[in-house]
Amino acid sequence: MHFTRPRELVVAAVLGLVLVYVVFQLAYGDLPRLPTLAGVTFAVLAVIEAIMAYTIRSRIKAGRVTASIGIARSVALAKASSLAGSFMTGGWLAAFAYAFPRRDELVASVFDTRAAVVGAVCSAMLVAAALWLEHSCRTPPRDERQDSRPTTG
Template sequence: MKLKPTRVLDLVANVVIAAVAAWIATRLTYSNFPPISVYAGASLYPVAAIEVVLGFLIRARVNDREIGAGRRQLHPITAARAMALAKASLQVGSIAAGVWLGFLCWVFPQRSTLNAASADSPGAIVGLLAGVALVAAALWLEYCCRAPEDPTDDPADPATT
């Protein structure tokens, strides 16, 4: 089975479904929520940063054809693990972004009437942006993990040699 790039439509579906579920849950139970700090959604930023750096490292190795079991080479299993990390992060990031979006859709209009909603809005914005950042970083890592183009089986053109 060939591993395919993640479809943007799948990510959008995750965001929409999570946003609707979070909006309903927030609407029904907001009075029971603890205060949302600015740090609540910020935990995804370090993961996004690590994935961006990992993407640059893997891309450099792939472009230099330094893939293999050698000491200074990128082991294929390491690339596969990075791809699995990217795939998982795409799901987590899109769902987290959807949850924070759904929360914001209920809280943001309530800011003028509820002091708690006004206080919770910055934390929700940070969380939403963290989810988007993780999705962007994971898409970059997924792109960097692609195998280089395979050489063709066609014989070399004698006119060019």
């Protein structure tokens, strides 16, 4: 497995944007109103992954890593979260792009615009936290690992 590349995130975001915009074009009138706090789930995941990143990073720097399978699972979680967050950021931006110009015509689009902003911000937070978690799971260069250990003497 390789670390997440920027182009993968861009592709996921564009796919989310296109798919959601097409769905809104075809069926906006039939869809229920978007819940304003629907995107907050991604913010909660972002906080959890940021805490994991901080913990793992400090353990790696201190040389206290005992279970490398846990680090591998964290990398997999980070990769999946960054891709899902990118896809949903694109989707929320599509919802915003569709609803914002129509807020004078449709009352529902005022609420959907708010939900889209909350969702886009929270999804972007998840992408950032996931990328930090992925970065935190990298093994530091050899000289940096040696410098961080306490010396005896």
